Amino acid sequence: xxxxxxxxxxxxxxxxxxxxxxxxxxxxxxxxxxxxxxxxxxxxxxxxxxxxxxxxxxxxxxxxxxxxxxxxxxxxxxxxxxxxxxxxxxxxxxxxxxxxxxxxxxxxxxxxxxxxxxxxxxxxxxxxxxxxxxxxxxxxxxxxxxxxxxxxxxxxxxxxxxxxxxxxxxxxxxxxxxxxxxxxxxxxxxxxxxxxxxxxxxxxxxxxxxxxxxxxxxxxxxxxxxxxxxxxxxxxxxxxxxxxxxxxxxxxxxxxxx
Amino acid sequence: xxxxxxxxxxxxxxxxxxxxxxxxxxxxxxxxxxxxxxxxxxxxxxxxxxxxxxxxxxxxxxxxxxxxxxxxxxxxxxxxxxxxxxxxxxxxxxxxxxxxxxxxxxxxxxxxxxxxxxxxxxxxxxxxxxxxxxxxxxxxxxxxxxxxxxxxxxxxxxxxxxxxxxxxxxxxxxxxxxxxxxxxxxxxxxxxxxxxxxxx
Numbered sequence: 001x002x003x004x005x006x007x008x009x010x011x012x013x014x015x016x017x018x019x020x021x022x023x024x025x026x027x028x029x030x031x032x033x034x035x036x037x038x039x040x041x042x043x044x045x046x047x048x049x050x051x052x053x054x055x056x057x058x059x060x061x062x063x064x065x066x067x068x069x070x071x072x073x074x075x076x077x078x079x080x081x082x083x084x085x086x087x088x089x090x091x092x093x094x095x096x097x098x099x100x101x102x103x104x105x106x107x108x109x110x111x112x113x114x115x116x117x118x119x120x121x122x123x124x125x126x127x128x129x130x131x132x133x134x135x136x137x138x139x140x141x142x143x144x145x146x147x148x149x150x151x152x153x154x155x156x157x158x159x160x161x162x163x164x165x166x167x168x169x170x171x172x173x174x175x176x177x178x179x180x181x182x183x184x185x186x187x188x189x190x191x192x193x194x195x196x197x198x199x200x201x202x203x204x205x206x207x208x209x210x211x212x213x214x215x216x217x218x219x220x221x222x223x224x225x226x227x228x229x230x231x232x233x234x235x236x237x238x239x240x241x242x243x244x245x246x247x248x249x250x251x252x253x254x255x256x257x258x
Numbered sequence: 259x260x261x262x263x264x265x266x267x268x269x270x271x272x273x274x275x276x277x278x279x280x281x282x283x284x285x286x287x288x289x290x291x292x293x294x295x296x297x298x299x300x301x302x303x304x305x306x307x308x309x310x311x312x313x314x315x316x317x318x319x320x321x322x323x324x325x326x327x328x329x330x331x332x333x334x335x336x337x338x339x340x341x342x343x344x345x346x347x348x349x350x351x352x353x354x355x356x357x358x359x360x361x362x363x364x365x366x367x368x369x370x371x372x373x374x375x376x377x378x379x380x381x382x383x384x385x386x387x388x389x390x391x392x393x394x395x396x397x398x399x400x401x402x403x404x405x406x407x408x409x410x411x412x413x414x415x416x417x418x419x420x421x422x423x424x425x426x427x428x429x430x431x432x433x434x435x436x437x438x439x440x441x442x443x444x445x446x447x448x449x450x451x452x453x454x455x456x457x458x
Contacts, residue, residue: 004283005329069334072387075397080388083404110388114334121327121336130329145272146321152276153325160280164287178292185292190432193288197301197436200277205444208270216269 004157006061007129013233014056014127019136021234021241022124025052028241029120033113035248042112049119053126062122069118073111080107130154135224144222160200167195261450262354265313270447274310278302278318279325285429295395296425303346304371304433308358309448312350319346337386341378345426348374361434368430372423379422380415389414396421 009015014022029049033041053059084103091101131151138147171191172178178188265271281302289298303322307315319342327336352358352367383389389410390397396417403413437445 007329072334072390075390076388079390079397079401079404083401085404085407085410106388110386113386125329133328145267149272149275149279149321150325152273153279153321154329156276156280157283160284161287164284168291182294185294186428188292189288189294189298190435192292193285193301193432194436194439196284197281197305198439200281201274201305201436201440202444204270204273204277205447208268208273208447211273212269216272 003154005130005154006126008061008126009129010057012056012058012127014052014058014123016231017127017237018228018230018234019124019128019133021230021238022128024238024241026120026124028244030117032244032248033116035252037252039109039112041248042109042116046112046116046119049116049123052123053119056123056127058122058126061126062119065118065122066115069114073114076110077104077107080104080110132226132228135226136228138222139224139227148216156200160196163196163199164192168192262351263312264450265311266448266450271310271314274306274448275314275318275321278306279322281305282318282322283326295393296428297393297421298425298429298432300342300345300371300426301429301432301436303342304349304429305436307346307350308353308433308437309445310350311354311450312347315346315350316343317346319343337382338379340382341375344374344378345371349430358434358437364430364434365427368427369423371430372419372426375422375426376415376418380411380418383414383418384411389417391417391421393421 029045033045035041050059053062080103081099082097082103084100084106086102086106087100089101090098091104092099131154134142134147134150138144168178171188176188176191177184178192179185279302282299283302285301286297286299289296299322300319303315303319306318310318320339323335323339323342327334327339349367349371352370357363357367357370379391383391389404390400391414399420400413400417403416404410
């Protein structure tokens, strides 16, 4: 069955790390450049993320994610380079389009921030099994009800995708048009989505009964199938991230005071 | 006041939330499949809010963006968890005070939901994207206001209004039609006003 999660177990060292260690890296990678506030902070974190992705053999899978955000970054560069309010000095011109230095700098800041967030998230997302993350959160006292919600999303969506394909085919075979003018496409939306939604909602009733029969609401301690123990590498990695965060915070406070 | 926020957390409601998150995903998928210039990714949130109340709506919205952000790598949606949360909350409150019962009232709910989305999203857009939304029509409006030297915040606000209010109108119309078609044996599961009568 097709899943929506991008995780695959390729056996690299990143997939072996404890989920929390990767969350510490995520926090560090996002907060450190924002605390230092310079373009160089972003650049350094982006390079580190690239190196980590490379060593985890995940770079190929991260590229589509970057390509996806590329159009958004491009729009930001176009709009701010051309029509930002602070624009004064022309940097270069293509035909009649004049690009200004101030707007481009502002766009570079935002673009780098997006790229940095994207890459650090890619590390967590591509190397962590969602259910493992949920399990570890539950071991730390996260509500098992919410844990169930998260895990079941991953089971429900492939099911619904299957229903969606069936219904799209069925409606098409009845002669419904899914291509053409905007009005035609808007009209196609309701007959496509309502059967899927209806069947999903009516299925919840049966699922609720099935869960209750199996003691979903039972109180008492639960046990785990695969507890993930932290290794030495985990400890070193997370302390490095925490140390980086503290250093950046200290630097920021020092700058404020001086 | 207490009744508006009354929430049950039984198995039926817990099961509703993942279904709603799945519906959100499908809405987005169909919208891109049909190449519609709208998002339509809050249908599930609105259904959850209308059935389970504002708290469930808020949980649906926030969990939706958090789950997709952390698993599909689409961390742009992560920032908008706050927006989804407020859409769920507002639609839930409107539904509980009876604004989902007739079609004109549902349209008012849609406007309220759309405005909630605008108010929460605009600061986020300015903070993270410098004011753009990533939607073609909205960004065209934004570029026009910036060229006319209007303030950044106003341009971003207009950008959001142009995209979000029509989006929520269509979303709520779909939700209204779907809710009208649901069997009663399902909707009674989520009814908080029902009382059980005993025969003896």
